[in-house]
Amino acid sequence: MALIQKKDATEDEYSSVFFLNILLAVILYAVVFFLSSFVADFYSISGITLLMKVVGLNILVNAFSIVQTAKLTKELNIKLQSKISLFVLLISGSIALVLVYNDFGIWTLVFQTLIKNVLNMSLLWWFSSWRPKMVLKFSSVSPMLRFSGNVLSLGVLGVLYDNMFSMIIGKVHSTKEVGYYSKANQIQQMPLSIYTSSLTKILLPILSEADLSQDRLKRVYSEFIVVSAMIVTPVMFIISALSEPLVIWLFTEKWKPMIPYLKIMSIYGIFYPLIAINLNLLLVKNKSGLCLALDIIKFLLAFVLLFAVRESVIDLLIGFSGFYVFGYFLHAWISSDLIGYRMKDQLKDIFRPFLFSFLTYIVVLFCIDFFSTNALKIFVGGVFGCVFYCLVNFIFNRPNIDRYIHVLNTLRAR
Numbered sequence: 001m002a003l004i005q006k007k008d009a010t011e012d013e014y015s016s017v018f019f020l021n022i023l024l025a026v027i028l029y030a031v032v033f034f035l036s037s038f039v040a041d042f043y044s045i046s047g048i049t050l051l052m053k054v055v056g057l058n059i060l061v062n063a064f065s066i067v068q069t070a071k072l073t074k075e076l077n078i079k080l081q082s083k084i085s086l087f088v089l090l091i092s093g094s095i096a097l098v099l100v101y102n103d104f105g106i107w108t109l110v111f112q113t114l115i116k117n118v119l120n121m122s123l124l125w126w127f128s129s130w131r132p133k134m135v136l137k138f139s140s141v142s143p144m145l146r147f148s149g150n151v152l153s154l155g156v157l158g159v160l161y162d163n164m165f166s167m168i169i170g171k172v173h174s175t176k177e178v179g180y181y182s183k184a185n186q187i188q189q190m191p192l193s194i195y196t197s198s199l200t201k202i203l204l205p206i207l208s209e210a211d212l213s214q215d216r217l218k219r220v221y222s223e224f225i226v227v228s229a230m231i232v233t234p235v236m237f238i239i240s241a242l243s244e245p246l247v248i249w250l251f252t253e254k255w256k257p258m259i260p261y262l263k264i265m266s267i268y269g270i271f272y273p274l275i276a277i278n279l280n281l282l283l284v285k286n287k288s289g290l291c292l293a294l295d296i297i298k299f300l301l302a303f304v305l306l307f308a309v310r311e312s313v314i315d316l317l318i319g320f321s322g323f324y325v326f327g328y329f330l331h332a333w334i335s336s337d338l339i340g341y342r343m344k345d346q347l348k349d350i351f352r353p354f355l356f357s358f359l360t361y362i363v364v365l366f367c368i369d370f371f372s373t374n375a376l377k378i379f380v381g382g383v384f385g386c387v388f389y390c391l392v393n394f395i396f397n398r399p400n401i402d403r404y405i406h407v408l409n410t411l412r413a414r
Helices: 011-043 048-055 057-063 066-074 078-101 107-127 138-172 175-207 214-241 243-251 253-268 271-284 288-308 313-339 343-368 374-396 398-413
Strands: none
Touching: 011 048, 011 057, 011 066, 011 138, 048 057, 048 107, 057 107, 066 078, 066 107, 078 107, 138 288, 175 214, 175 243, 175 253, 175 271, 175 313, 214 243, 214 253, 214 271, 214 313, 214 343, 214 374, 243 253, 243 374, 253 313, 271 288, 271 313, 288 313, 313 343, 343 374, 374 398
């Protein structure tokens, strides 16, 4: 992240960051290795010890390709990264299927992830022309340490935050509820993680460009806010509307209690990429310390909420809907002060995508009642929802469509 944000990174800095990341990965793996037995005792499941030690190897594997990824991202070479990711996903997924049919159980997921990351690292080395020099100069890295230290802390907080739900739910509630939450989170995160990871790779280097004036920065930032709202909001509303047929079709009737989980999580997931865009703006403005302070506040509030609402997981998820809205407004308010993109203007820009997405949600709920099979409900609801959303935008939201097309053309030109 520090290399991408830095406008004039040298070869010594790239190499120093490469070896420093490997050193850090070794330390983090050692922490995971020795903490594994404590985690096993916490959940009273002895098998977790070996699982954590093997899964932790991913930290070491990923450290060897982190600079190659940074260089490709800085060059906006997203196409190569996407091709590698797709190939790796197909190969590791195929191996996982073989392991499943040979009764490898939980180790299927462990080996799939490890194979995926080893393949990804190998292909990045194969296709990237960059090779590290045998250099580790702390004088080269030290100017970036404050920024990268804050980013690292943000990452650690993010991991804790993402896993805090499952940890607390698993301790306070039943394992069934952990399963319902985890599966709903998996479906919700599938479109969100794909979009947000792609967005971050594109957004940070674009916003970090040396020739980007304050006015251009504001325009680019507002365009990405609009595009994100126009893409993510209807997708998440449609998933929420189709949650019942989706859950029953994918997981059978036994998983019906998961439906309200997915309904609620899909709606508050809308704010996930909007928060990510605001976070990237703060990083571009070299406000990583402020990012960390905001995340600490959000983490503490989430922790309080987790312990304040312990009676029902559904009530907890409703509480987190408000928490995500608060997080977005907090980030947007601070970002508005940095570049003059007022909160009122930002809300005005995302109002129509939200309104039309809500109307799409109602239309999808109405139209799927005419079909009996879940597969038909998913197909018809998905297609009709997309067509309806595009149609109302074309009629009532042409300025934002023009901005959307402009962003796509800009990215294609790169």
